[in-house]
Amino acid sequence: MKSRLPLRCWAEIDLAALERNLRLIRASLPPHMRYVAVVKADAYGHGLQQVAARLMHAGADLFAVANLAEAASLREIGPGWPILLLSPLLPEEDRYLVEYDLIATVSTSDEVRRFDAVGRAAGRPVTVHLKIDTGMGRAGIWHECAEKLCAEILASPNIKLGGAYTHFAKPDEDPAFTDEQRKRFLKALACCPKLDLSQLFVHADNSAGLDTLEAAGPFNAVRIGLLQFGIVPGRDGLLAHVKTEPTFSFKTRVGIVKKLPLGTGISYGSTHTLRRDSTVAVLTAGYGDGIPRSVSNRASVLVHGIRCPILGRVTMDQTVIDITDIPTMTKVASGDECVIIGRQNGAEITISEFSHAADTIPWETLCSVTKRVPRLYKTVLGV
Ligand SMILES: Cc1ncc(COP(=O)(O)O)c(C=O)c1O
Structure with missing residues (x-):
């Protein structure tokens, strides 16, 4: 039997949260x-x-x-x-x-x-x-x-x-x-x-x-x-009475970790130049998966629960992030999970924050995650 290939970039869909959200929204409405x-x-x-x-x-x-x-x-x-x-x-x-x-x-x-x-x-x-x-x-x-x-x-x-x-x-x-x-x-x-x-x-x-x-x-x-x-549209304070939970997380992994010297240009067009000797991680996802090019030099991803900024342009299949500030005892290694949208170790990047960095709206962010990205379903009926 063919075993499933390891995941490089994937979305996790929480169907139990979806069900709870519907019930919450319903409960907030006239019967x-x-x-x-x-x-x-x-x-x-x-x-x-x-x-x-x-x-x-x-x-x-x-x-x-x-x-x-x-x-x-x-x-x-x-x-x-x-x-x-x-x-x-x-x-x-x-x-x-x-x-x-x-x-x-x-x-x-x-x-x-x-x-x-x-x-x-x-x-x-x-x-x-x-x-x-x-x-x-x-x-x-x-x-x-x-x-x-x-x-x-x-x-x-x-x-x-x-x-x-x-x-x-x-x-x-x-x-x-x-x-x-x-x-x-x-x-x-x-x-x-x-x-x-x-x-x-x-x-x-x-x-x-x-x-x-x-x-x-x-x-x-x-x-x-x-x-x-689980996404509240528009401005803060809207729909504060309906506490829904996000159903969508977007994840990838570390491909390689490497050190680069101060002054190195990162990715196509060298739109970022390292301002210090740095440790970077190359992630196994890019705009071919739905990380839009517009977040180049603008968004961060979570690694070990720590926010790491995207450096330079997002490319089709790889994205470079700065992991210099991750404490050395938290060793980042090839294969580690990174969160583009979602939660990790108590930290969170919301879809609204990510969409803001991409200069777009959550609706478009969700629609832009490509077919290459497998959707994994959490199906527990814990409602
Ligand atoms: C006609 C119509 N109704 C309802 C909706 C749902 O809107 P929302 O995702 O903001 O709840 C849409 C979304 O685009 C729509 O086009």
Whole structure:
């Protein structure tokens, strides 16, 4: 039998923490709120099927994905589970709505006609959620035009309206604008008097939206991505009441340790020059694994629980760090584990800190961890 090769760079996914997070988030919400688990982009790089299976067990009500391929993969493990497609479909994808029993997002009259035709041909209605653009400027019907689109949906015999939603543009930055978006959404819904909101999923809030969630009114579902992975979006203090735990750690190992003299340039372009005689470690991971080049000379990694700065440019497969300040009795050796994101010996590099160093956001950091990186799952059902 082939033995498993030693790991050079890997991600650890804590599914038990994921389950605890869902339950915590739920407990912080009014009891009637349903939980739409956003698992697009391979469940934010965690692995779609593994994450979705655990969230099904933990009691998610509905899954939201971006596209058909994700929906088909999810359908393999959850026959009958409701799946909402958040992104617009291409016309040649329409027929799969029925084949995979999916819920489509509707933003245009053209989509209403197309989905009605699909339902007619299949002999059963296609379920849709009406998306209203209240200021995101992306998918959705502009809120002032929603009344007409809503009437078209309700008049289509082969379409079943299952929900209505909007998406916030800056919930972590601008509560006043978020409030305005909520008002626009409610006003648009009020213009559709034939809607029975109690029969629909009515949702607006993503993770950051929870801070200003309105328990009153017709909202009865939330769409949670980042927070279920234990990452608090945006500025400090947000969502302080929901103490989730990180589910994702990103690790690599020391390849070699060596001493270099003061004045040596490190890595491509020699963007760092050693200011002292130094001990460096060459790690067995680079941007080919998802350590972005933008953290060159900016982020640190943990070795034996000590922060060690990245020196010079991150390369495709190797990254150099400064371990000069690690006490000599803590001998660093080839094979030692290093933490890019996560905890080690009481120290922590959060995904938010790492993303800040990379001049990006945690969502993108997670999506950038490449296929080369095996995901290892902690599956203990210790909830
Ligand atoms: C339409 C929609 N809803 C919900 C989410 C989840 O957002 P978050 O990860 O901030 O919870 C996203 C994420 O991009 C989204 O595009």
